[in-house]
Amino acid sequence: MNSPSSISFPFYSLQRVNASFEPVLSETLFRVSASGWYIRGKECSAFETAFANYCGVSHCVGVGNGLDALTLIFRAYKELGNLCAGDEVLVPANTFIASILAISANGLVPVLVEPDARSFNLNSELLEAAITPKTRAILAVHLYGRVAAMDKITAIAKRHALLLVEDAAQAHGATLCGKRVGSWGDAAGFSFYPSKNLGALGDGGAVVTQDSKLAAMVRILANYGSDEKYVMNYQGVNSRLDELQAAVLLLKLTRLDEDNEKRNAVAARYISEINNALVQLPEAGHAGEHVWHIFAVRSFMRNALQEYLKQCGVETVIHYPIPPHHQKAYATGLIHGMLPITEALSQTVLSLPMSPLMSDEEVSAVVHAVNSFQGQNK
Numbered sequence: 001m002n003s004p005s006s007i008s009f010p011f012y013s014l015q016r017v018n019a020s021f022e023p024v025l026s027e028t029l030f031r032v033s034a035s036g037w038y039i040r041g042k043e044c045s046a047f048e049t050a051f052a053n054y055c056g057v058s059h060c061v062g063v064g065n066g067l068d069a070l071t072l073i074f075r076a077y078k079e080l081g082n083l084c085a086g087d088e089v090l091v092p093a094n095t096f097i098a099s100i101l102a103i104s105a106n107g108l109v110p111v112l113v114e115p116d117a118r119s120f121n122l123n124s125e126l127l128e129a130a131i132t133p134k135t136r137a138i139l140a141v142h143l144y145g146r147v148a149a150m151d152k153i154t155a156i157a158k159r160h161a162l163l164l165v166e167d168a169a170q171a172h173g174a175t176l177c178g179k180r181v182g183s184w185g186d187a188a189g190f191s192f193y194p195s196k197n198l199g200a201l202g203d204g205g206a207v208v209t210q211d212s213k214l215a216a217m218v219r220i221l222a223n224y225g226s227d228e229k230y231v232m233n234y235q236g237v238n239s240r241l242d243e244l245q246a247a248v249l250l251l252k253l254t255r256l257d258e259d260n261e262k263r264n265a266v267a268a269r270y271i272s273e274i275n276n277a278l279v280q281l282p283e284a285g286h287a288g289e290h291v292w293h294i295f296a297v298r299s300f301m302r303n304a305l306q307e308y309l310k311q312c313g314v315e316t317v318i319h320y321p322i323p324p325h326h327q328k329a330y331a332t333g334l335i336h337g338m339l340p341i342t343e344a345l346s347q348t349v350l351s352l353p354m355s356p357l358m359s360d361e362e363v364s365a366v367v368h369a370v371n372s373f374q375g376q377n378k
Protein backbone atom coordinates (compact mmCIF):
# COMPACT_ATOMS: atom_id res chain seq x y z
CA MET A 1 0.00 0.00 0.00
CA ASN A 2 1.15 3.53 -0.71
CA SER A 3 2.29 5.65 2.18
CA PRO A 4 0.61 9.07 1.98
CA SER A 5 3.86 10.78 1.02
CA SER A 6 4.56 8.54 -1.99
CA ILE A 7 1.52 9.72 -3.94
CA SER A 8 0.67 13.10 -5.35
CA PHE A 9 -2.30 13.94 -7.51
CA PRO A 10 -4.39 16.97 -8.31
CA PHE A 11 -7.74 17.87 -6.79
CA TYR A 12 -9.42 17.03 -10.10
CA SER A 13 -7.80 16.14 -13.42
CA LEU A 14 -9.81 17.33 -16.39
CA GLN A 15 -7.25 15.83 -18.73
CA ARG A 16 -7.88 12.39 -17.25
CA VAL A 17 -11.66 12.78 -17.39
CA ASN A 18 -11.64 13.90 -21.02
CA ALA A 19 -9.10 11.24 -22.07
CA SER A 20 -11.53 8.62 -20.79
CA PHE A 21 -13.98 9.65 -23.55
CA GLU A 22 -11.46 8.97 -26.34
CA PRO A 23 -11.44 8.12 -29.18
CA VAL A 24 -15.11 9.12 -29.52
CA LEU A 25 -14.50 12.61 -28.14
CA SER A 26 -12.01 13.45 -30.90
CA GLU A 27 -14.26 11.90 -33.56
CA THR A 28 -17.10 14.08 -32.28
CA LEU A 29 -14.99 17.25 -32.45
CA PHE A 30 -13.89 16.40 -35.96
CA ARG A 31 -17.43 15.62 -37.09
CA VAL A 32 -18.68 19.04 -35.94
CA SER A 33 -15.65 20.90 -37.24
CA ALA A 34 -16.14 19.29 -40.67
CA SER A 35 -19.89 20.03 -40.70
CA GLY A 36 -19.52 23.74 -41.47
CA TRP A 37 -22.30 24.64 -38.95
CA TYR A 38 -21.29 25.93 -35.51
CA ILE A 39 -24.10 27.89 -33.86
CA ARG A 40 -27.83 27.07 -33.48
CA GLY A 41 -27.77 23.77 -35.34
CA LYS A 42 -28.75 20.15 -34.95
CA GLU A 43 -26.17 19.27 -32.26
CA CYS A 44 -27.61 21.89 -29.92
CA SER A 45 -31.20 20.80 -30.65
CA ALA A 46 -30.30 17.14 -30.07
CA PHE A 47 -28.62 17.96 -26.76
CA GLU A 48 -31.54 20.15 -25.64
CA THR A 49 -34.00 17.32 -26.31
CA ALA A 50 -31.80 14.73 -24.58
CA PHE A 51 -31.13 16.92 -21.53
CA ALA A 52 -34.81 17.89 -21.13
CA ASN A 53 -35.71 14.17 -21.20
CA TYR A 54 -32.93 13.38 -18.75
CA CYS A 55 -34.18 16.01 -16.29
CA GLY A 56 -37.81 14.99 -16.79
CA VAL A 57 -38.99 18.35 -18.16
CA SER A 58 -40.44 19.45 -21.49
CA HIS A 59 -38.04 22.31 -22.39
CA CYS A 60 -34.30 22.91 -22.41
CA VAL A 61 -32.60 26.00 -23.85
CA GLY A 62 -28.82 25.82 -24.31
CA VAL A 63 -27.04 29.05 -23.31
CA GLY A 64 -23.47 30.32 -22.97
CA ASN A 65 -22.77 29.41 -19.33
CA GLY A 66 -24.39 28.72 -15.96
CA LEU A 67 -24.43 32.34 -14.81
CA ASP A 68 -26.26 33.34 -17.99
CA ALA A 69 -28.75 30.48 -17.50
CA LEU A 70 -29.73 31.84 -14.08
CA THR A 71 -29.59 35.50 -15.13
CA LEU A 72 -31.77 34.83 -18.18
CA ILE A 73 -34.40 33.01 -16.09
CA PHE A 74 -34.86 36.08 -13.86
CA ARG A 75 -34.71 38.43 -16.86
CA ALA A 76 -37.37 36.38 -18.66
CA TYR A 77 -39.64 36.46 -15.61
CA LYS A 78 -39.28 40.26 -15.61
CA GLU A 79 -40.18 40.51 -19.31
CA LEU A 80 -43.16 38.19 -18.73
CA GLY A 81 -44.37 40.43 -15.88
CA ASN A 82 -43.80 37.92 -13.05
CA LEU A 83 -41.00 39.95 -11.42
CA CYS A 84 -40.20 43.66 -11.10
CA ALA A 85 -36.99 45.52 -10.20
CA GLY A 86 -36.74 45.78 -6.41
CA ASP A 87 -38.45 42.44 -5.74
CA GLU A 88 -36.70 40.31 -3.13
CA VAL A 89 -35.29 36.87 -3.91
CA LEU A 90 -34.34 34.48 -1.09
CA VAL A 91 -31.02 32.69 -1.66
CA PRO A 92 -28.70 30.65 0.59
CA ALA A 93 -25.96 32.81 2.15
CA ASN A 94 -23.20 30.22 1.58
CA THR A 95 -23.67 29.79 -2.18
CA PHE A 96 -21.23 30.44 -5.01
CA ILE A 97 -21.27 34.10 -6.05
CA ALA A 98 -22.94 33.39 -9.43
CA SER A 99 -26.27 32.64 -7.70
CA ILE A 100 -26.22 36.15 -6.21
CA LEU A 101 -24.99 37.83 -9.42
CA ALA A 102 -27.94 36.41 -11.38
CA ILE A 103 -30.34 38.12 -8.98
CA SER A 104 -28.64 41.51 -8.59
CA ALA A 105 -27.85 41.80 -12.32
CA ASN A 106 -31.62 42.04 -12.87
CA GLY A 107 -32.17 44.79 -10.31
CA LEU A 108 -33.70 42.25 -7.95
CA VAL A 109 -32.60 42.19 -4.30
CA PRO A 110 -30.81 39.11 -2.92
CA VAL A 111 -31.92 38.25 0.61
CA LEU A 112 -29.45 35.87 2.25
CA VAL A 113 -30.80 32.93 4.24
CA GLU A 114 -28.68 30.80 6.60
CA PRO A 115 -28.12 27.21 5.47
CA ASP A 116 -28.44 24.06 7.53
CA ALA A 117 -24.97 23.30 8.95
CA ARG A 118 -25.11 19.57 8.11
CA SER A 119 -26.62 19.53 4.60
CA PHE A 120 -25.01 22.89 3.60
CA ASN A 121 -28.35 23.65 1.89
CA LEU A 122 -31.30 25.94 2.65
CA ASN A 123 -32.93 25.39 6.01
CA SER A 124 -36.66 25.36 5.18
CA GLU A 125 -37.70 26.83 8.55
CA LEU A 126 -35.31 29.77 8.27
CA LEU A 127 -36.37 30.16 4.64
CA GLU A 128 -40.03 30.52 5.52
CA ALA A 129 -39.18 32.89 8.39
CA ALA A 130 -37.31 35.18 5.94
CA ILE A 131 -40.36 35.78 3.72
CA THR A 132 -41.58 39.40 3.73
CA PRO A 133 -44.29 41.17 1.69
CA LYS A 134 -41.55 42.07 -0.84
CA THR A 135 -40.43 38.46 -1.39
CA ARG A 136 -41.31 37.22 -4.89
CA ALA A 137 -38.97 34.28 -5.54
CA ILE A 138 -36.66 31.65 -4.04
CA LEU A 139 -33.39 30.58 -5.65
CA ALA A 140 -32.67 27.12 -4.18
CA VAL A 141 -29.09 25.91 -4.70
CA HIS A 142 -28.15 22.22 -4.69
CA LEU A 143 -24.76 22.99 -3.21
CA TYR A 144 -21.87 20.55 -3.67
CA GLY A 145 -24.24 18.21 -5.57
CA ARG A 146 -26.66 17.57 -2.71
CA VAL A 147 -30.28 18.18 -3.62
CA ALA A 148 -31.89 20.84 -1.41
CA ALA A 149 -35.03 19.95 0.60
CA MET A 150 -37.18 20.56 -2.48
CA ASP A 151 -40.25 18.76 -1.11
CA LYS A 152 -40.45 21.29 1.76
CA ILE A 153 -39.26 24.23 -0.36
CA THR A 154 -41.84 23.66 -3.12
CA ALA A 155 -44.56 23.56 -0.44
CA ILE A 156 -43.33 26.89 0.97
CA ALA A 157 -43.17 28.47 -2.50
CA LYS A 158 -46.72 27.32 -3.21
CA ARG A 159 -48.07 28.50 0.16
CA HIS A 160 -46.65 32.01 -0.36
CA ALA A 161 -47.16 32.17 -4.17
CA LEU A 162 -43.42 32.58 -4.85
CA LEU A 163 -41.49 31.63 -7.98
CA LEU A 164 -39.06 28.80 -7.32
CA VAL A 165 -35.84 28.71 -9.35
CA GLU A 166 -33.18 26.01 -8.95
CA ASP A 167 -29.44 26.64 -9.23
CA ALA A 168 -28.54 23.11 -10.36
CA ALA A 169 -25.02 24.02 -11.55
CA GLN A 170 -23.41 21.50 -9.17
CA ALA A 171 -26.01 18.75 -9.16
CA HIS A 172 -26.62 17.27 -12.65
CA GLY A 173 -28.59 14.05 -12.15
CA ALA A 174 -29.29 14.29 -8.40
CA THR A 175 -32.78 13.13 -7.40
CA LEU A 176 -35.14 13.57 -4.49
CA CYS A 177 -37.97 11.00 -4.21
CA GLY A 178 -37.01 9.82 -7.70
CA LYS A 179 -37.48 13.30 -9.22
CA ARG A 180 -34.42 14.92 -10.78
CA VAL A 181 -33.09 18.36 -9.94
CA GLY A 182 -34.28 20.75 -12.63
CA SER A 183 -37.81 19.33 -12.51
CA TRP A 184 -38.74 20.58 -9.03
CA GLY A 185 -38.84 24.34 -9.53
CA ASP A 186 -40.54 26.63 -12.05
CA ALA A 187 -37.19 26.73 -13.87
CA ALA A 188 -33.60 25.66 -13.29
CA GLY A 189 -30.19 26.82 -14.46
CA PHE A 190 -27.34 24.38 -15.19
CA SER A 191 -23.65 25.05 -15.83
CA PHE A 192 -21.47 22.86 -18.05
CA TYR A 193 -18.21 24.50 -16.94
CA PRO A 194 -15.49 21.89 -17.63
CA SER A 195 -15.16 20.61 -14.06
CA LYS A 196 -18.89 20.23 -13.37
CA ASN A 197 -20.34 16.68 -13.20
CA LEU A 198 -21.45 17.21 -16.80
CA GLY A 199 -18.71 19.39 -18.26
CA ALA A 200 -17.99 20.81 -21.72
CA LEU A 201 -14.59 21.67 -23.23
CA GLY A 202 -15.24 25.33 -22.49
CA ASP A 203 -18.22 27.31 -21.23
CA GLY A 204 -21.80 26.11 -21.55
CA GLY A 205 -25.11 26.24 -19.72
CA ALA A 206 -28.80 25.44 -20.00
CA VAL A 207 -32.20 26.52 -18.72
CA VAL A 208 -34.72 23.74 -18.15
CA THR A 209 -38.41 24.26 -17.41
CA GLN A 210 -41.92 22.87 -17.93
CA ASP A 211 -43.10 26.37 -18.87
CA SER A 212 -43.19 26.86 -22.65
CA LYS A 213 -43.61 30.67 -22.36
CA LEU A 214 -40.55 30.96 -20.15
CA ALA A 215 -38.48 28.72 -22.43
CA ALA A 216 -39.46 30.77 -25.48
CA MET A 217 -38.59 34.06 -23.71
CA VAL A 218 -35.19 32.76 -22.59
CA ARG A 219 -34.46 31.64 -26.14
CA ILE A 220 -35.34 35.10 -27.50
CA LEU A 221 -33.37 37.01 -24.85
CA ALA A 222 -30.32 34.79 -25.39
CA ASN A 223 -30.39 35.54 -29.13
CA TYR A 224 -30.13 39.39 -29.05
CA GLY A 225 -33.79 39.64 -28.06
CA SER A 226 -34.84 38.41 -31.45
CA ASP A 227 -37.36 35.77 -32.44
CA GLU A 228 -37.30 36.56 -36.13
CA LYS A 229 -34.06 37.45 -37.90
CA TYR A 230 -33.30 41.21 -37.69
CA VAL A 231 -36.54 41.93 -35.78
CA MET A 232 -35.81 42.98 -32.17
CA ASN A 233 -38.58 42.97 -29.59
CA TYR A 234 -36.30 43.00 -26.53
CA GLN A 235 -32.83 44.29 -25.66
CA GLY A 236 -31.31 40.85 -25.40
CA VAL A 237 -27.83 39.38 -25.08
CA ASN A 238 -25.77 36.87 -27.02
CA SER A 239 -25.57 33.69 -24.94
CA ARG A 240 -25.74 30.44 -26.91
CA LEU A 241 -24.53 26.87 -26.53
CA ASP A 242 -22.36 26.26 -29.58
CA GLU A 243 -22.43 23.10 -31.70
CA LEU A 244 -19.04 21.79 -30.54
CA GLN A 245 -19.95 22.05 -26.85
CA ALA A 246 -23.42 20.61 -27.45
CA ALA A 247 -21.97 17.58 -29.26
CA VAL A 248 -19.46 16.98 -26.45
CA LEU A 249 -22.23 17.27 -23.85
CA LEU A 250 -24.50 14.88 -25.75
CA LEU A 251 -21.68 12.32 -25.71
CA LYS A 252 -20.89 12.86 -22.03
CA LEU A 253 -24.55 12.76 -20.99
CA THR A 254 -24.63 9.05 -21.91
CA ARG A 255 -22.16 8.37 -19.08
CA LEU A 256 -23.42 10.86 -16.47
CA ASP A 257 -25.33 8.37 -14.30
CA GLU A 258 -22.42 5.92 -14.33
CA ASP A 259 -19.95 8.68 -13.42
CA ASN A 260 -22.21 9.92 -10.62
CA GLU A 261 -22.32 6.32 -9.31
CA LYS A 262 -18.52 6.25 -9.29
CA ARG A 263 -18.39 9.55 -7.39
CA ASN A 264 -20.84 8.01 -4.96
CA ALA A 265 -18.56 4.98 -4.47
CA VAL A 266 -15.62 7.29 -3.65
CA ALA A 267 -17.83 9.24 -1.20
CA ALA A 268 -19.04 5.99 0.41
CA ARG A 269 -15.44 4.93 1.04
CA TYR A 270 -14.54 8.35 2.48
CA ILE A 271 -17.56 8.19 4.78
CA SER A 272 -16.91 4.66 6.00
CA GLU A 273 -13.11 4.87 6.25
CA ILE A 274 -12.32 8.42 7.40
CA ASN A 275 -12.27 8.31 11.14
CA ASN A 276 -10.67 11.33 12.77
CA ALA A 277 -12.22 13.31 15.62
CA LEU A 278 -10.80 16.51 14.07
CA VAL A 279 -12.75 15.99 10.83
CA GLN A 280 -16.52 16.10 10.40
CA LEU A 281 -17.96 14.22 7.41
CA PRO A 282 -20.80 15.46 5.16
CA GLU A 283 -24.24 13.85 5.11
CA ALA A 284 -24.96 11.66 2.08
CA GLY A 285 -28.75 11.86 2.33
CA HIS A 286 -30.82 9.03 0.82
CA ALA A 287 -29.78 7.17 -2.34
CA GLY A 288 -29.53 9.53 -5.31
CA GLU A 289 -29.76 12.73 -3.26
CA HIS A 290 -26.06 13.54 -3.59
CA VAL A 291 -23.99 13.44 -6.79
CA TRP A 292 -20.80 14.59 -5.01
CA HIS A 293 -19.67 17.42 -7.24
CA ILE A 294 -17.70 18.35 -4.13
CA PHE A 295 -16.89 16.25 -1.05
CA ALA A 296 -16.65 18.90 1.68
CA VAL A 297 -15.54 17.95 5.19
CA ARG A 298 -15.41 20.37 8.12
CA SER A 299 -12.66 20.89 10.66
CA PHE A 300 -12.10 23.60 13.27
CA MET A 301 -8.41 23.13 12.35
CA ARG A 302 -9.18 23.50 8.64
CA ASN A 303 -6.11 25.52 7.63
CA ALA A 304 -3.71 23.18 9.44
CA LEU A 305 -5.50 20.18 7.89
CA GLN A 306 -5.17 21.67 4.41
CA GLU A 307 -1.44 22.30 4.92
CA TYR A 308 -0.92 18.80 6.32
CA LEU A 309 -2.73 17.15 3.40
CA LYS A 310 -0.68 19.23 0.97
CA GLN A 311 2.50 17.88 2.56
CA CYS A 312 1.03 14.38 2.10
CA GLY A 313 0.54 15.07 -1.64
CA VAL A 314 -3.23 15.52 -1.37
CA GLU A 315 -4.51 18.70 -3.00
CA THR A 316 -7.65 20.26 -1.49
CA VAL A 317 -9.77 23.34 -2.24
CA ILE A 318 -11.95 25.62 -0.08
CA HIS A 319 -15.50 26.13 -1.39
CA TYR A 320 -15.78 29.01 -0.47
CA PRO A 321 -13.34 31.00 1.67
CA ILE A 322 -15.18 34.37 1.51
CA PRO A 323 -18.99 34.34 1.69
CA PRO A 324 -20.88 36.75 -0.61
CA HIS A 325 -21.76 39.21 2.19
CA HIS A 326 -18.03 39.76 2.87
CA GLN A 327 -17.19 40.40 -0.79
CA LYS A 328 -16.26 43.96 -1.72
CA ALA A 329 -18.56 43.66 -4.75
CA TYR A 330 -21.47 43.40 -2.33
CA ALA A 331 -20.50 46.05 0.20
CA THR A 332 -24.09 47.20 -0.45
CA GLY A 333 -27.10 45.66 -2.10
CA LEU A 334 -27.58 42.50 -0.02
CA ILE A 335 -30.15 42.03 2.71
CA HIS A 336 -29.17 39.77 5.59
CA GLY A 337 -29.22 39.39 9.36
CA MET A 338 -26.55 37.69 11.47
CA LEU A 339 -25.07 34.75 9.57
CA PRO A 340 -23.16 32.68 12.16
CA ILE A 341 -23.56 29.35 10.31
CA THR A 342 -22.37 30.82 7.01
CA GLU A 343 -19.41 32.44 8.81
CA ALA A 344 -18.52 29.15 10.51
CA LEU A 345 -18.78 27.18 7.26
CA SER A 346 -16.46 29.55 5.41
CA GLN A 347 -13.84 29.01 8.15
CA THR A 348 -14.17 25.23 8.45
CA VAL A 349 -15.06 23.62 5.08
CA LEU A 350 -12.44 21.78 3.03
CA SER A 351 -13.06 19.84 -0.19
CA LEU A 352 -11.22 16.52 -0.64
CA PRO A 353 -10.28 15.17 -4.09
CA MET A 354 -13.35 13.81 -5.89
CA SER A 355 -13.60 12.35 -9.38
CA PRO A 356 -15.30 9.40 -11.07
CA LEU A 357 -11.82 8.30 -12.16
CA MET A 358 -10.09 8.14 -8.78
CA SER A 359 -8.35 4.79 -8.27
CA ASP A 360 -8.78 2.69 -5.12
CA GLU A 361 -5.16 3.50 -4.22
CA GLU A 362 -5.80 7.24 -4.52
CA VAL A 363 -8.89 7.04 -2.30
CA SER A 364 -6.85 4.99 0.20
CA ALA A 365 -4.09 7.59 0.16
CA VAL A 366 -6.55 10.41 0.93
CA VAL A 367 -8.18 8.37 3.71
CA HIS A 368 -4.78 7.52 5.19
CA ALA A 369 -3.62 11.14 5.04
CA VAL A 370 -6.81 12.50 6.64
CA ASN A 371 -6.79 9.84 9.36
CA SER A 372 -3.15 10.53 10.26
CA PHE A 373 -3.77 14.25 10.87
CA GLN A 374 -3.36 15.03 14.55
CA GLY A 375 -3.54 18.80 14.44
CA GLN A 376 0.08 19.47 13.49
CA ASN A 377 2.26 19.76 10.42
CA LYS A 378 3.72 16.59 9.02
Ligand SMILES: *Cc1c(COP(=O)(O)O)cnc(C)c1O
Binds near residue numbers: 098167192205
Ligand atom coordinates in the same frame (compact mmCIF):
# COMPACT_ATOMS: atom_id res chain seq x y z
C1 LIG B 1 -20.52 26.94 -11.56
C2 LIG B 1 -21.68 27.56 -10.86
C3 LIG B 1 -22.44 28.58 -11.44
C4 LIG B 1 -22.04 29.32 -12.68
O1 LIG B 1 -21.76 28.54 -13.77
P1 LIG B 1 -20.76 29.11 -14.92
O2 LIG B 1 -20.99 28.15 -16.03
O3 LIG B 1 -19.39 29.03 -14.35
O4 LIG B 1 -21.18 30.48 -15.24
C5 LIG B 1 -23.59 29.00 -10.78
N1 LIG B 1 -23.93 28.49 -9.60
C6 LIG B 1 -23.21 27.54 -8.98
C7 LIG B 1 -23.67 27.00 -7.66
C8 LIG B 1 -22.04 27.05 -9.58
O5 LIG B 1 -21.32 26.12 -8.95
